[in-house]
Amino acid sequence: MVVGRIGRPHGVRGEVTVEVRTDDPDDRFVPGAVLLTEPAARGPLTVAGARWHREVLLLSIERPDGSPVDSREAAEELRDTELHVPVADLPELEDPDAYYDHQLVGLAARLTDGSALGTVTAVRHEGADLLVVARDRGRELLVPFVAAIVPTVDLAGGVVVVDPPEGLLDL
Incomplete structure (x- = not known):
């Protein structure tokens, strides 16, 4: 399930903006969370840090080999990457009239x-x-x-x- 899409880089240290596509961004984008990617060749990516800048979510991320994305150029290469979580990892919805x-x-x-x-x-x-x-x-x-x-x-x-x-x- 898509939970976000990487946008433009933020600053020069590799942070990326994220277009959030989940109701639970504070649960989905916690440090240590592993996110699948589309295209799959770019990931999986691990959240190293997350913070809000005004109303924009900023992530620091690590590549599959554990190396950090630490430059604006490296962050730019990830632009438009969709971030996914496996459907099996989604919690049951408490409201019977709510749907994924x-x-x-x-x-x-x-x-x-x-x-x-x-x-x-x-x-x-x-x-x-x-x-x-x-x-x-x-x-x-x-x-x-x-x-x-x-x-x-x-x-x-x-x-x-x-x-x-x-x-x-x-x-």
Whole structure:
């Protein structure tokens, strides 16, 4: 599961900025945490240090051989690397109405009458949570992931039910 993406270097000592993609950054990016990478050839990477600079997470990291990333140039080489944690390492969610993104991707989206709407291909977190539903002819539909519009999530059945407000399907 993607928990972040390395951004630009910060300073000259090898720190990197991280675009956080997890609700638990203070748990995921602790010193000693090992993060898988995409592309895989760049990792796994170990968090050597983490700190917040205003609202930006900064990491000091070590390469797979234990050597530190200690220059701006070395940090730049890691730009756009996705940081992952194995799905098996994720804790169980306490809220029965909460889901990890990877649980939703791939589910069939159906309307309340049972007709096919498409397939959930991604979840976006852009102020509000949005399901990206692939429709016919390569079109995408963004569905607000709220109970009033998505009243049913059936992981075992592989389906989300969408009750769209008037006009949503016309966008």
